[in-house]
Amino acid sequence: MNWSELHHRVRAVAFDLDGTLLDTLPDLADAGNAMLAELGRPMVQESATRSYIGDGIARLVKRLLTESRDGEPSGMLFERALAAFERHYRERLDRRTRIYPGVVEGLDAFAAAGLRLACVTNKAEAFTRPLLAAHGLDRRLQLIVSGDTLPRKKPDPLPFQHCAAVFGIPTEALLVVGDSGNDVRSARAAGCTVICVPYGYTGDSDVRSLGADAIVDSVLDAALRLLAIPS
Numbered sequence: 001m002n003w004s005e006l007h008h009r010v011r012a013v014a015f016d017l018d019g020t021l022l023d024t025l026p027d028l029a030d031a032g033n034a035m036l037a038e039l040g041r042p043m044v045q046e047s048a049t050r051s052y053i054g055d056g057i058a059r060l061v062k063r064l065l066t067e068s069r070d071g072e073p074s075g076m077l078f079e080r081a082l083a084a085f086e087r088h089y090r091e092r093l094d095r096r097t098r099i100y101p102g103v104v105e106g107l108d109a110f111a112a113a114g115l116r117l118a119c120v121t122n123k124a125e126a127f128t129r130p131l132l133a134a135h136g137l138d139r140r141l142q143l144i145v146s147g148d149t150l151p152r153k154k155p156d157p158l159p160f161q162h163c164a165a166v167f168g169i170p171t172e173a174l175l176v177v178g179d180s181g182n183d184v185r186s187a188r189a190a191g192c193t194v195i196c197v198p199y200g201y202t203g204d205s206d207v208r209s210l211g212a213d214a215i216v217d218s219v220l221d222a223a224l225r226l227l228a229i230p231s
Contacts (some may be wrong), residue, residue: 001214003225011169013110016178017121018053019200021103025050026096031089032064038084053201054180056122056147061085094134106219107140113227116167118143120159154182157189177222184210
């Protein structure tokens, strides 16, 4: 990828949340197992929950119930499980969630260069905003697009098209930083350049197989490369 050309084109950066800015897996896994225990169902390994993250909480609950990425539980069971999961997750939303190394430094470097920053996630707003606030990230962002902000979410291009429209820029001037196939597919469909971090939640895929324009070590690494800041 031509970082110099990207440097002159990019005017804003949109970041995924789970697996990119925050390691939310421990609390999601705990909430999932609390839900399953409440329903009298066997618990799942944290590694399995990791592979189920990325399409919003409703889909995560279905995957936990069926132990399959595309499984569909009965409607009544799903409704009970979803309500239980949301209750348990709300109770332990930020107990073990941690911010990834380089996130704060990277966001601050992007902001110092005059770039506007957004978070685009499939997580519901009721969980997104408290998490960002708990880690001091909300004040570093000019826009937050959650999974229920718009009629469609990633991998649809609408969230990134919305970001570009709000910022008053073409989608080609929006850089996407994520960790999953949903991030790549959504960004591609919107006409954005997309780079991935290697530490997030890629489902059953290797991050190198997702088709991103580049893979960077961290959010800070992305800023260093884009802005040509001496390390």
